[in-house]
Amino acid sequence: MLGLMQSQPLLISSLIDFADRHHGDAEIVSRRVEGDIHRYNWRGVATRARQVAHALDAMNLLFSDRVATLAWNGYRHLELYFGVSGSGRVLHTINPRLHPDQIAWIANHAEDQVLCFDMTFLPLVQAIHARCPGIRQYVALCDADKLPADTGVPNLVSYEAWIAGQPTTYEWPSFDENSASSMCYTSGTTGNPKAALYSHRSTILHAYAAALPDVMCLSARDSVLPVVPMFHVNAWGIPYSAALVGAKLVFPGPAMDGKSIYELVEAEKVNYAAGVPTVWQMLLGHLKPNKLRFSTLKRTVIGGSACPPAMIHAFRDEYGVEVLHAWGMTEMSPLGTLCTLKNKHLDMPEEEQMKIRLKQGRTFFGVDMKIVGDDGKELPWDGKTYGNLYVKGPWTVREYFKGEGGDPLVDGWFPTGDVATIDGDGYMQITDRSKDVIKSGGEWISSIDVENIAVAHPAVAMAACVGMPHPKWDERPIVAVVKKPGAEVTREELLKFYEGRIAKWQIPDDVVFVEAIPLGATGKMLKTRLREMLKDYRLPTA
Numbered sequence: 001m002l003g004l005m006q007s008q009p010l011l012i013s014s015l016i017d018f019a020d021r022h023h024g025d026a027e028i029v030s031r032r033v034e035g036d037i038h039r040y041n042w043r044g045v046a047t048r049a050r051q052v053a054h055a056l057d058a059m060n061l062l063f064s065d066r067v068a069t070l071a072w073n074g075y076r077h078l079e080l081y082f083g084v085s086g087s088g089r090v091l092h093t094i095n096p097r098l099h100p101d102q103i104a105w106i107a108n109h110a111e112d113q114v115l116c117f118d119m120t121f122l123p124l125v126q127a128i129h130a131r132c133p134g135i136r137q138y139v140a141l142c143d144a145d146k147l148p149a150d151t152g153v154p155n156l157v158s159y160e161a162w163i164a165g166q167p168t169t170y171e172w173p174s175f176d177e178n179s180a181s182s183m184c185y186t187s188g189t190t191g192n193p194k195a196a197l198y199s200h201r202s203t204i205l206h207a208y209a210a211a212l213p214d215v216m217c218l219s220a221r222d223s224v225l226p227v228v229p230m231f232h233v234n235a236w237g238i239p240y241s242a243a244l245v246g247a248k249l250v251f252p253g254p255a256m257d258g259k260s261i262y263e264l265v266e267a268e269k270v271n272y273a274a275g276v277p278t279v280w281q282m283l284l285g286h287l288k289p290n291k292l293r294f295s296t297l298k299r300t301v302i303g304g305s306a307c308p309p310a311m312i313h314a315f316r317d318e319y320g321v322e323v324l325h326a327w328g329m330t331e332m333s334p335l336g337t338l339c340t341l342k343n344k345h346l347d348m349p350e351e352e353q354m355k356i357r358l359k360q361g362r363t364f365f366g367v368d369m370k371i372v373g374d375d376g377k378e379l380p381w382d383g384k385t386y387g388n389l390y391v392k393g394p395w396t397v398r399e400y401f402k403g404e405g406g407d408p409l410v411d412g413w414f415p416t417g418d419v420a421t422i423d424g425d426g427y428m429q430i431t432d433r434s435k436d437v438i439k440s441g442g443e444w445i446s447s448i449d450v451e452n453i454a455v456a457h458p459a460v461a462m463a464a465c466v467g468m469p470h471p472k473w474d475e476r477p478i479v480a481v482v483k484k485p486g487a488e489v490t491r492e493e494l495l496k497f498y499e500g501r502i503a504k505w506q507i508p509d510d511v512v513f514v515e516a517i518p519l520g521a522t523g524k525m526l527k528t529r530l531r532e533m534l535k536d537y538r539l540p541t542a
């Protein structure tokens, strides 16, 4: 016997319809590439998303055809999120920080037909368009009078001219909720990038889950600043969740420096922000010397790479901001875990609570996880045993776009490539990427632990721990350190700083001071490149 309730496909168009009808006057504020502030509301987003849908129809773009973006977080990008997917096409957000060769490769692999870009990326488009014959329309995300005449880019139109005159009403099509809605390529540090292809269903389920109190806890009372880019895993799904709850959105555009972010937070009464640790490092670096305080910011989600405990402490103790540590990946839309306490933790002393908050957190309904040994056997949840982290759920990839890389699953589970522990309460803690694991005398040393201690030192801005070959122990850890401007610390002082904070045999054998640590396109430390930089390095202990 079937249930007798209405059956409606879960479609992204219904999200924007909902935001339009029930939260039409909730504000959307963007810092534009031009530097000024643009202000309108969800009703405006919905109206212009419908015009985008008409513009795509006018090009005779078919169902599932790809529309790419090279764009910052801003209102036009948001309109594309809903107009492209809502009308049945696939939004392909490209990371502009990738190498132009990689961008051209990705655009061709995805078979993009339209490329919408912020003017910041005009030089990039000029560099790649000749190599992307499949792109038949270029759309510059600017006013008609801001488009230079002789760009050399064929079939180029300004966004405003492109949608101008298109009707503001549109009948969103209805189709199978499992249809593709958007795609995002993984950074591809090894081999060619592979794309996660999200569906309407996976996106809506993820948006529901992300809004839950124990996940990102989003509501119509929030003013949300997603610093995490819309070109990277859909800004952690915030644009969709914000539409689902009717939150105010505040977009930083290209200005991601500490000063600009701080000013936007204050001006727009932002109470909620989300981003990777490197961006928050810049924000904290601006606050301290200028003796600034937040008047509205209360919570921030930090993820994408491990959030150092020193940062969680600084936010809480100095600024009264609660950090929610999150873990996820492109292949998971991206949310996998988030760290919030349970009822039984509330009476614990603060330091005990803090030990939990430092972990990457627990999953929520829609994500299942386990850790397995190299033999594939499941390992215990004791908070000590570490193993390969596997996940599954309705917003985790089943297969990459075009079957690239073959079947990624093992018995239905997706191997994340992370190594982690899980404790008895289900809190997961990442110790390493499996390819970055350091094995000393048969025992694993967590590079994240070593890095977290280094950045807790007041003179250290950034630290990366890698293993170096050792004749007796196979590998020993060293830590590469970037000092804070004007700060001083010696190798000996830093090694001494480790004493009592980590087991003796886990203390790095050496400290190497560097100007900078190479970062990848998504702001993560590129340890492969760091190892190349240090290829002539020899351990003093070897």
Ligand code: ADP
Binding pocket: 186, 187, 232, 233, 302, 303, 304, 305, 306, 307, 325, 326, 327, 328, 329, 330, 331, 334, 360, 416, 417, 418, 430, 432, 433, 522
């Ligand atoms: P995203 O940057 O959105 O998380 P990516 O697919 O680019 O997505 O990267 C995913 C990888 O980033 C994870 O497999 C993990 O190694 C790392 N990562 C993400 N969040 C964290 C975190 N909170 N702590 C440690 N590593 C993290």
